[in-house]
């Protein structure tokens with residue numbers, strides 16, 4: 001599917017989801033005829049389409065769109081990439097930062113494409129572990145670098161606003177391929193991102 005910018009909300013989906021949100025809001029005890037809520041089902045339908053737009057985007061195409069032949073073969077790190085995703089168990093947000101590194105193998109990639117693919121995978125119903133692996137595998141399989149590393153640190157609203165209600169817990173996930181499977185390379189990366 002082509003990489004599309006998110007301007008076109010699907011009219012059919014918006015209508016269907018809007019009607020369902022109206023029912024949900026009423027089932028939860030609110031009055032959808034109240035002035036402040038009149039447009040809420042439609043707003044929520046659009047917001048959810050925005051937050052799940054990753055299903056309609058192709059991360060491989062994004063990376064392939066900006067791969068450049070270069071001989072640079074040291075570590076490239078983009079750190080502190082903010083991410084917002086939705087936990088697939090509760091459809092509540094989890095959010096935090098991703099840190100990505102790779103060692104080129106003949107090709108470098110446009111730097112902005114790394115945060116872009118984070119967004120493509122984050123804007124879906126996710127668990128943090130799968131999000132980490134999908135980013136990792138996408139870079140590894142497309143760019144075929146000498147190595148790639150991904151670390152994600154995130155807070156989960158489903159653990160903060162409800163459930164165990166732990167406000168300060170932070171979940172860290174990581175994945176390493178190629179050269180980063182070697183302890184020295186991995187440690188250099190972790191040191192450079194301040195871990």
Ligand SMILES: Nc1nc2c(ncn2[C@@H]2O[C@H](COP(=O)(O)OP(=O)(O)OP(=O)(O)O)[C@@H](O)[C@H]2O)c(=O)[nH]1
Pocket residue numbers: 087088089126127128129156158159162163164
């Ligand atoms: N591994 C993993 N677990 C997650 C993620 N997001 C949410 N969860 C967990 O998914 C689990 C779902 O467990 P259930 O027991 O089915 O759901 P629940 O009764 O709502 O659980 P509590 O949150 O403990 O109240 C919970 O432990 C959540 O903390 C994630 O990204 N990765």
Ligand SMILES: [Zn+2]
Pocket residue numbers: 087088089090091092156158159
């Ligand atoms: Zn959850």
